[in-house]
Amino acid sequence: MAIRATGGREGEARITDIGGSDTHQGKHTSDPSKLKNAGRKGNLRRLKRLSSVNPEPCGGPADPAGASSAGPATSDRRRPVPQHNKEEGIAVASVGIRELLVAGVHFGHQTRRWNPKMRRYIFGERSGNYIIDLEQTEALIAEAQRFASDLAHRGGTVLFVGTKKQARDAIQEAATNADMPYVNQRWLGGLLTNFQTISQRTRRLHDLERYETEGQLQLLPTRERIAAEADLAKLRANLGGVKDMQRVPDAMFVVDLKTEAIAVREAQRLRIPIIGLVDTNCDPDGIDFVIPGNDDAIRSCALVASAIGAVVAEGHGVFRAEEERARREAEEQARREAEEQARREAEEQARREAEEAAAAAAAEAAGASEPAPPAAVQEEGTAAAAQAPASAPLAPAEPAAAPEPAPAPEPEAATPVEEPVAPEEGK
Numbered sequence: 001m002a003i004r005a006t007g008g009r010e011g012e013a014r015i016t017d018i019g020g021s022d023t024h025q026g027k028h029t030s031d032p033s034k035l036k037n038a039g040r041k042g043n044l045r046r047l048k049r050l051s052s053v054n055p056e057p058c059g060g061p062a063d064p065a066g067a068s069s070a071g072p073a074t075s076d077r078r079r080p081v082p083q084h085n086k087e088e089g090i091a092v093a094s095v096g097i098r099e100l101l102v103a104g105v106h107f108g109h110q111t112r113r114w115n116p117k118m119r120r121y122i123f124g125e126r127s128g129n130y131i132i133d134l135e136q137t138e139a140l141i142a143e144a145q146r147f148a149s150d151l152a153h154r155g156g157t158v159l160f161v162g163t164k165k166q167a168r169d170a171i172q173e174a175a176t177n178a179d180m181p182y183v184n185q186r187w188l189g190g191l192l193t194n195f196q197t198i199s200q201r202t203r204r205l206h207d208l209e210r211y212e213t214e215g216q217l218q219l220l221p222t223r224e225r226i227a228a229e230a231d232l233a234k235l236r237a238n239l240g241g242v243k244d245m246q247r248v249p250d251a252m253f254v255v256d257l258k259t260e261a262i263a264v265r266e267a268q269r270l271r272i273p274i275i276g277l278v279d280t281n282c283d284p285d286g287i288d289f290v291i292p293g294n295d296d297a298i299r300s301c302a303l304v305a306s307a308i309g310a311v312v313a314e315g316h317g318v319f320r321a322e323e324e325r326a327r328r329e330a331e332e333q334a335r336r337e338a339e340e341q342a343r344r345e346a347e348e349q350a351r352r353e354a355e356e357a358a359a360a361a362a363a364e365a366a367g368a369s370e371p372a373p374p375a376a377v378q379e380e381g382t383a384a385a386a387q388a389p390a391s392a393p394l395a396p397a398e399p400a401a402a403p404e405p406a407p408a409p410e411p412e413a414a415t416p417v418e419e420p421v422a423p424e425e426g427k
Contacts, residue, residue, distance in 0.1 A: 095141050095307045097134045103303040105293040106132045108280035118280045121292035130280045132292050141304065144275045144289040145311045148251065152178075152315025155323070156250035158275075159242070160309070161263050162301065163187060167255040170302035174309025175241065178316055181249065182241040183263070192266040195248055202243045205235040251275065253308050256295040257282040277304050 100106065108114070108122065108130030123133040148158060160182040162171035168184040175182030183191070191198050208228060211217050217225055252267050253275045254260045267274050268286050275289040276282075277300075284290045294300040 094145075095138060095303065097138055099303060100134045100137055100293070103299040104297045105137060105300045105303065106134050107294045107297070107300075108132050114280045115283055117283055117285060118278065118292065121278075121284075121290070122280060132280065132294070137292050140289065140291050141307055144291055144308060147273070147289060148253075148275065148308050149311040149315045151251055152312045153318055155319045157181065157245065157247070158308075158312050159183070159245070159249035159252045160305065161187065161252060161260050162255035162305070164256055164259050164295075166296060166298045167301040167305070170298070170305040171255065172241070173302075174305040178309045178313035180309075180312060180316070181245040184241060185237050187260060187263045188238055189262055190266075191242070191263070192248055192270055192272070198239070198242075201235060202239055202245075205232070205239055205243050208232040208235065248272070253305070255301050255305065257284075257287070275308060277301065 106123075108118075110128055111125055111130060114122075114130055121133055121136055123131045125131065151158065158178070158180050160171045160175040160180060162168060162182075162184055163186060171182050171184045188198065208217075208231065211228070212232065217228055220228060248270060249272060251273045252263070254264060255277045257264055257276055257278060258281070264274060264276075264286070273288040274286070275291065276284070276287040277291050277293050277295045278284050278287060279293070279295045282295075284292075291304055293304060
């Protein structure tokens with residue numbers, strides 16, 4: 001993309017897109033009388049000349065008129081660069097001051113539109129605009145990158161938010177490359193605090209997309225089909241970037257805190273860490289990782305968003321690789337356990353069969369070792385079996401009847417004894 005510098009005021013360089021507008025004032029710069037040094041070499045010379053100038057802090061000797069006496073005295077309020085950034089080293093793609101300078105990250109808002117809470121991030125004032133301290137910006141970008149990289153390595157989710165025109169494409173590209181959710185059209189109230197209801201709408205979006213893929217929408221009546229297609233387009237515009245977000249994100253990257261005030265409040269309410277690109281007119285309170293910089297320039301937003309998105313993509317890729325490796329190891333472990341279980345069952349079955357075979361062999365051996373009956377008894381039994389009719393079934397042997405007791409002798413009948421008759425008297 002071609003660039004050019006506008007020199008509306010002496011000593012001030014502004015980076016604008018061809019056919020675009022001023023990064024802060026919104027004025028169209030296509031008037032040839034307002035364009036100077038349109039070539040790339042001239043633009044770089046102006047940037048180098050601007051970077052070589054060390055403006056005095058507001059209210060200092062270089063500002064005798066005192067026009068900006070209300071500005072910040074940055075000589076004793078500048079935030080020191082953390083030393084551990086140099087000691088520990090950064091294992092991620094770092095962003096240098098030259099890249100920040102070329103992208104115009106150092107341009108702040110007009111002095112009359114500043115927020116006093118951004119005083120410590122301001123280097124000075126030039127031509128009515130504040131200049132942001134890029135040393136702090138570089139260090140704070142590195143700090144935010146470390147946090148985002150560590151979060152992505154642990155499987156966390158970072159939501160990219162930027163609905164202003166200058167940041168839409170950069171937000172979508174950075175989030176898509178990192179396989180992360182994003183919002184670049186319109187923030188729906190309750191996207192975080194009422195996530196359950198939003199999940200119902202995302203399920204509706206998935207259903208409509210499935211119907212469209214399967215061709216079922218074309219089978220509906222005309223009126224219903226038109227309504228379904230309109231609903232699908234609306235859901236894609238508002239929720240297309242978060243349709244695969246299964247839970248509340250673990251962190252959020254925001255461009256322009258004023259434009260995304262509702263999103264910031266929802267994240268703060270849920271205590272979600274926020275990485276914010278904060279301009280001189282914003283309030284940095286409540287932002288966990290402040291990145292002071294120009295949030296109105298396309299290249300500035302793209303540079304910071306890509307810096308965060310790159311480390312998130314790298315960490316997310318490592319996490320996915322480790323997750324895949326762990327899944328394969330779990331499958332391999334399960335397969336080995338199944339094989340070991342099958343082997344144990346086979347050994348147990350073989351042991352049981354061996355025990356049964358041994359028991360049967362022992363029984364046969366015990367039967368063979370019993371003494372045979374005498375030969376005479378065997379011959380008598382054989383003869384008796386031969387005499388019996390072949391057709392008659394063998395009746396079971398009845399037990400021998402016990403001998404009946406002998407009857408008792410009956411007593412003899414008594415002989416009647418005749419009594420002697422007495423002789424009659426007188427005879």
